[in-house]
Amino acid sequence: MVLGSLCLIDADVTIDGFKYSYFEALVTGHAIGMCGWVRTQEVQFYKDASGARVAIDLTTYVTTGVLQVQDATVVELHQFASAYRGGALGRGESESIAMVMSRGYYFCTADRPAVKVMKQLGVLSQWVSLEELLSSLTPPLPIPEPKFSRAAAQPK
């Protein structure tokens, strides 16, 4: 799979990327980005098998440009919030989908409510599952949990 534009990833995909060790391969194999809110407020740590917190440091990925951090503008947020008033999404998802709408980016999430909103806003074609991203790497990687398959998050 070759994406024609930047693919934003949500907090869950990022956090699990460190938990299941696919993050490095993901960001080096595709043009991956993240919205400012997810970068600064949400991706802080993951919990290992024993339940202990393990800190996540994205600094190197960001400074080397492997991971692109993009901030939505107020106008983009306004356009999103005017078009969608459902209250189902968090701030990171709202910021990401705002940029999907205005900049033509892709968005990788395994959260069905977020995918439903993308469908409602007419940008479902810009949704990418983690399964698609990992399977198109060289070598391909399996998804660590069934929730990351396209079928699991596809709106019914």
Next chain:
Amino acid sequence: MAQAKKLPEVGQRIQSIRERLGMTQEAVAERLGIPRSAVSDIENGKRELSATELFTLAQMFGEPMEHLLGIGDFEADDELVMLRAQTVTAGTKAELNRFVHLCREYAWLEEATGERREPDLRPVRGTLSTWAQAWRLADEERKRLGLGVTPAHELIPALEERAGVKILFLPLNADLSGASLWSKDFGPAVLVNKNHVPGRRAFTTAHEYFHLLTEGRVASSKGPERLHVCSSEGPDGKKDSADKLADQFAAHLLLPPEHFVEQIRALQNEKGKIDPFDLNRVGQYFGVSTQAVLVQMAARGMMSWNQYKKIYTDPAFKERLLRDRGREIGKEPQRFRDLAMKAYLMERVSRERLAELLGINVAEVSEVLENYGGVKGMRDGVRLTLPH
């Protein structure tokens, strides 16, 4: 073009909210990590605002993002008009704003999950003026809500589930005990300072419930207030007459007289005396503070007010009290959390939104779900049964 058109409006709105809350540009600059001049530029529409900055300001002001963006009819809301009139600090105003915002979220969750509760309160008719009237009202409410002999342990679920009162515990400034509000949008709601000890939180909940029932109809009081804010003590340590009656109502509601006297009698030794340290256990049994127990004993003539003062100001007693407070376990409101969980399981909210509603990090959601009745991985087709 659109950018140029929208920015000044957002900036003006930010300035208007900041000034209403009594916050300085310096405070906003510090929170955003930018120079004060940049805040001025944002307010004047000269500097672009990022989504992260907008979200941070919304959190700081206790406002929904949509309000800052000018989406929705927030300005017309009378709760905010009431907030403007309060003579409280900037921080407290933001906390009250957050309370109102969370009450709206609460109401939205009720709608989204089909769990809406119609308020079932019996507001008093006429004006209350005596302790005896407050006590009678407490007796009636204890019976009506089916609170049993230790009401503090059952009060919060009873008010949430049966009376339809929205109750939220939030960390507030130490000088603020709580607040109550009857909104045309989301009904009756109570805010309680989460930082206070459990016994005190129960007392505040009952105190605020009195304000919802009386709606300011108390002789010689400030009169009707849609939003009632309770400081730990009034100016110069003086309380409004409505607050004095609310204290009597709360104490009588939480310490049913007959059972209270029984418990105190059981502490008497063969000489008919009581070890003051044992009163802490009575407080824990009833789910109230030891001070509330002492005040009730004095109010009911079981000891003199001088004795009360002597015991309460004794350094050894205070030290023991502080130690015992650390062991207190109190019930917190569960309904907002239950509704958020149910909304997630019904796919009405995303995982990230659930984390925001619960005030946790996204990385902690799995663990919370796992601990919540073993619902991990059961999102599809699960309908959570909530306690009624």
